[in-house]
Amino acid sequence: MSEALLAAAEAPPAAELAFDRLYRASRDDVFAYVASLLGDRAAAEEVTAAAFERAYRKRSRFDPRRGEPRAWLFGIARNAALDELRRRGRQAELSAEPADLAAELEESAERSERRLAVATALAALAPRERELIALKFFAGLSNAEIAAVTGVSESNAGTKLHRAVTKLREACDGAL
Amino acid sequence: MERYSHDPLAEALRELRPTPRPEFAAELDRRAAAGFPPPEEPHGAPARSRIRRLVARLAAVPPRRVALPAGGLAVAAAVVAAVAVMSYESEPQQPPLGGRGDAEAGIHESALRPNVNPDGAAQSADRIAQAAGTPPKVEEFWEAQRAEGRSGDHLRASGESPGAGSPDAKFHAFSEKAPSASATLAPASRGGVAAQTRNRDIERSAELTLATDPAGVGDAASQVFDAVHAQRGIVLRSSTREGEAGEAGAYFELLIPSGRLGDALAALSEVAEVRSRREATADITAPTITVGERLQDSRARIDGLLAQLADADTEAEREAVERELRGERRRAAFLRSRLARLNRRANFARVSVRIETGAPSSSAGGGWGVGEALGDAGRILTVAAGVALIGLAILGPIALIALLAWLAHRAWLRRARQRTLG
Numbered sequence: 001m002s003e004a005l006l007a008a009a010e011a012p013p014a015a016e017l018a019f020d021r022l023y024r025a026s027r028d029d030v031f032a033y034v035a036s037l038l039g040d041r042a043a044a045e046e047v048t049a050a051a052f053e054r055a056y057r058k059r060s061r062f063d064p065r066r067g068e069p070r071a072w073l074f075g076i077a078r079n080a081a082l083d084e085l086r087r088r089g090r091q092a093e094l095s096a097e098p099a100d101l102a103a104e105l106e107e108s109a110e111r112s113e114r115r116l117a118v119a120t121a122l123a124a125l126a127p128r129e130r131e132l133i134a135l136k137f138f139a140g141l142s143n144a145e146i147a148a149v150t151g152v153s154e155s156n157a158g159t160k161l162h163r164a165v166t167k168l169r170e171a172c173d174g175a176l
Numbered sequence: 177m178e179r180y181s182h183d184p185l186a187e188a189l190r191e192l193r194p195t196p197r198p199e200f201a202a203e204l205d206r207r208a209a210a211g212f213p214p215p216e217e218p219h220g221a222p223a224r225s226r227i228r229r230l231v232a233r234l235a236a237v238p239p240r241r242v243a244l245p246a247g248g249l250a251v252a253a254a255v256v257a258a259v260a261v262m263s264y265e266s267e268p269q270q271p272p273l274g275g276r277g278d279a280e281a282g283i284h285e286s287a288l289r290p291n292v293n294p295d296g297a298a299q300s301a302d303r304i305a306q307a308a309g310t311p312p313k314v315e316e317f318w319e320a321q322r323a324e325g326r327s328g329d330h331l332r333a334s335g336e337s338p339g340a341g342s343p344d345a346k347f348h349a350f351s352e353k354a355p356s357a358s359a360t361l362a363p364a365s366r367g368g369v370a371a372q373t374r375n376r377d378i379e380r381s382a383e384l385t386l387a388t389d390p391a392g393v394g395d396a397a398s399q400v401f402d403a404v405h406a407q408r409g410i411v412l413r414s415s416t417r418e419g420e421a422g423e424a425g426a427y428f429e430l431l432i433p434s435g436r437l438g439d440a441l442a443a444l445s446e447v448a449e450v451r452s453r454r455e456a457t458a459d460i461t462a463p464t465i466t467v468g469e470r471l472q473d474s475r476a477r478i479d480g481l482l483a484q485l486a487d488a489d490t491e492a493e494r495e496a497v498e499r500e501l502r503g504e505r506r507r508a509a510f511l512r513s514r515l516a517r518l519n520r521r522a523n524f525a526r527v528s529v530r531i532e533t534g535a536p537s538s539s540a541g542g543g544w545g546v547g548e549a550l551g552d553a554g555r556i557l558t559v560a561a562g563v564a565l566i567g568l569a570i571l572g573p574i575a576l577i578a579l580l581a582w583l584a585h586r587a588w589l590r591r592a593r594q595r596t597l598g
Binding site: 036048118119122131 | 185186188189190191192193194195196197200201204205207208211212592593596597598
């Protein structure tokens, strides 16, 4: 009995456990999203770490009645990434670094060509459309979560996402 | 992502998904496990970065955690301010007793100071008397008393009412008969007194309650007489009672020269323990000047009627002038009496001294009980509410401006981030 009490006393509080679960489930997704916005891996690492630190400090202020934890986390990451872009005086970019592509040259030429076509088509999209693609396919957010992050309605988010995917598909026509 | 789960485009996009370096991921995992400790400040780190981290930490604090200590601090500040205001208000600044209001009390303080000197009682009358070249009435009175062989020792009375031979009655008669100094003022100088804003006719009064044991009443009464005599005052009325505590006591009604009132009260306060002391002033300059001017006019009319009487040709004219002359003289006598009373009120302060024995009565104002405690508590709450209201009036607009500025900043930041996306 006393050991159980001791274990309970030593166990981290529920909020700590919840944040830990959120961190582990979202770490790579947040990095992928931030990297796609900044187009700079080093800056993406800094912003990702800053976003998680900021979320950790504000974890007690999160109200579950106002939205999902992932949407809340990605909102923080989005603001951190946009602030970094503003600080650099650059607009959002979405591109794969040449090193990533070069590493894939060892794969089949067909696959490399497809990736290049998709990357080129992605780069041709408007920044907002690229962000929606990144939130959906890089971060794995649902339409409702995307709507919460971008500050639009769920139906609006779904419509805009569909248009972005359609444009991307048309631009990649033949390569896929 | 179920809609795009089997989409070649989705698969291609997933292949483009950036992934973190293993070293970065491990470092981030370590920091997350440690609760994101703040990085160690390198030696000589700029203060700006430290301030930025401090601001970030403060911004991360939930509002309710700030509201509680801030609210407590505000309440403590309000209490301190209330105590400070209460301490200021509790300083002895007693309002005047009776009097005829602020309009007449007016500049009584500034008027009193120039008149406070050992011969202050004469100064009030001097303002008019010296202008007319006549000696002050107070000195004349004492000279007359000494000439009659009466000294201050005869003022020790016990239970006597003022009779015809008492100093009070004699002073009244002396004041009535003595020519009013204002009546001899030349018309040209009539405006001189009124123009002297420093010289005002101020009626002063005081109430003093002393406490002693029953055996000490007689000695205290004797000391009161001595103090009055030392200040050239007059005991209008006095009474003493012997008995047990609460029954024994004494009461005095005194006239003290106005300029010596302070010294007299100081001397009387040393007779026994002071339970209460109250002073009051009233400015009677306006009625004094008015009555003086009316008396001058009456005398001028009397002179004119006397001249008419000398020029009267017939008996009927003579009777008419004499009839009018009698009326005017009665009026002059009435005005003279009024002026003398006004001058007496200005020259002499009425002081009542009560000697009590036994426990102080609450009605005398010396006790402190539940009623007084409730009154004090009410005053404290009133002052605290006033301080809080003033604080809100000051901080409210500031807080509103700060809130609007914060909202504007957030809106601007939101728009700036949106513009970043193009």
